[in-house]
Amino acid sequence: MKSDLIHQRISKALDSFVIELPSWGFSNTGTRFGKFIQPAAAITLEHKFCDAEEVNRLTGAAPTMALHVLWDLPNGVADVPLIRALEAKHGIKAGSINPNLFQDQQYKFGSLCNPSREIRGQALQHLLDSIAIGRELGDRDISIWMADGSNYPGTQSIRKRIGWLQAGFAEAHGHLGPKQRMLIEYKPFEPAFYHTDIADWGMAYSLAKGAGPRASVLVDTGHHYQAQNIEQIVAWLLSGKMLGGFHFNDRRYADDDLTLGSIDPYQVFRIFAEIFAYAAETRTDPGIAYMIDQSHNLKGKVEAAVQTVITAQELFAKAALIDQEKLAKLQDACDLVAAEELYRSAFWEDVRPAVKSWRHQRGLPDDPLHALIEGGYVARAIAERGERNAGAVASYA
Ligand code: PSV
Numbered sequence: 001m002k003s004d005l006i007h008q009r010i011s012k013a014l015d016s017f018v019i020e021l022p023s024w025g026f027s028n029t030g031t032r033f034g035k036f037i038q039p040a041a042a043i044t045l046e047h048k049f050c051d052a053e054e055v056n057r058l059t060g061a062a063p064t065m066a067l068h069v070l071w072d073l074p075n076g077v078a079d080v081p082l083i084r085a086l087e088a089k090h091g092i093k094a095g096s097i098n099p100n101l102f103q104d105q106q107y108k109f110g111s112l113c114n115p116s117r118e119i120r121g122q123a124l125q126h127l128l129d130s131i132a133i134g135r136e137l138g139d140r141d142i143s144i145w146m147a148d149g150s151n152y153p154g155t156q157s158i159r160k161r162i163g164w165l166q167a168g169f170a171e172a173h174g175h176l177g178p179k180q181r182m183l184i185e186y187k188p189f190e191p192a193f194y195h196t197d198i199a200d201w202g203m204a205y206s207l208a209k210g211a212g213p214r215a216s217v218l219v220d221t222g223h224h225y226q227a228q229n230i231e232q233i234v235a236w237l238l239s240g241k242m243l244g245g246f247h248f249n250d251r252r253y254a255d256d257d258l259t260l261g262s263i264d265p266y267q268v269f270r271i272f273a274e275i276f277a278y279a280a281e282t283r284t285d286p287g288i289a290y291m292i293d294q295s296h297n298l299k300g301k302v303e304a305a306v307q308t309v310i311t312a313q314e315l316f317a318k319a320a321l322i323d324q325e326k327l328a329k330l331q332d333a334c335d336l337v338a339a340e341e342l343y344r345s346a347f348w349e350d351v352r353p354a355v356k357s358w359r360h361q362r363g364l365p366d367d368p369l370h371a372l373i374e375g376g377y378v379a380r381a382i383a384e385r386g387e388r389n390a391g392a393v394a395s396y397a
């Protein structure tokens with residue numbers, strides 16, 4: 001492909017590409033064995049907004065930050081004015097609103113699927129509060145992940161729990177604002193290790209369909225078994241107009257929360273390729289919310305966020321290079337080798353010069369990661385937050 005065509009396609013693709021940062025990616029998090037405290041980690045909500053502002057300033061592609069209700073809005077709707085003030089001060093908008101139905105003690109045996117009617121009611125109320133927060137902040141998506149499940153065969157009625165889920169989601173859907181969406185995330189296991197109530201895309205799809213027209217599925221790339229073909233799931237969801245969004249990260253074993261594309265960049269490319277194919281064929285924008293869901297235990301958090309946005313842009317740019325019309329003809333003619341070569345040549349194209357020139361034209365740093373390090377943001381954060389972080393609790397038990 002000619003260089004000016006490459007530049008043109010990439011520029012157009014990147015102009016349309018934004019990715020949401022997770023607030024929880026900036027604070028100290030760890031594994032169940034412990035936390036390694038980072039001196040620059042965000043302690044307050046304002047720190048998280050500051051960090052997101054820096055990532056967006058450097059990349060120009062991350063203008064929103066996902067919020068987790070319990071972690072970021074501990075007072076629920078009453079915290080909305082604070083969020084609004086932070087949005088205005090830092091030029092970062094609140095993104096998807098994530099209810100927290102997994103942390104409070106009453107959810108030991110489930111939230112919406114808890115055999116106790118009272119606890120199911122509390123979970124529903126939390127969902128409704130989250131929807132209200134999302135409405136107040138401008139009809140933001142509600143992104144639901146639930147840890148509900150069981151650890152021992154025979155100890156719970158899987159079918160009853162399906163019914164409770166269906167009822168809860170249908171009720172919650174009725175409270176959505178006119179432009180608000182409900183995204184349902186699935187995950188095969190963890191923290192439940194025998195059955196998880198929403199374990200795969202089929203379950204999420206069925207629940208979303210039953211809930212109402214503004215419910216769809218959220219694909220977290222780390223939430224699949226090893227051999228699963230994620231782009232095929234993406235193709236199915238696109239076909240059914242049920243793909244609401246992504247939580248991007250990478251994995252080697254399970255839900256590892258590694259940096260996007262650090263283990264298998266071709267997987268991410270294949271996902272984007274499906275989305276470009278759908279958009280070309282249907283001439284519609286599928287309206288997908290791209291979000292990052294990573295929290296790094298070892299690597300610097302702002303550095304990791306910048307790295308992830310850059311990687312997402314590069315892989316999106318590669319997928320944009322596939323000549324969809326030509327590929328469709330080759331597929332129809334079953335010209336396998338030519339189709340495969342066209343597809344994988346896009347992956348092997350070095351898009352970095354074109355991405356760099358896109359940045360240059362938009363007044364962004366040519367190399368955002370280098371600019372982050374040179375600019376001294378992390379050093380300033382350490383100076384400001386280091387002492388308080390040193391006193392943080394790192395142990396698991
Ligand atoms: C669960 O593993 C998950 O992917 C959900 O999206 C949560 O909201 C997020 O991680 C919290 O870390």
Ligand code: MN
Binds near residue numbers: 145185
């Ligand atoms: Mn997730």
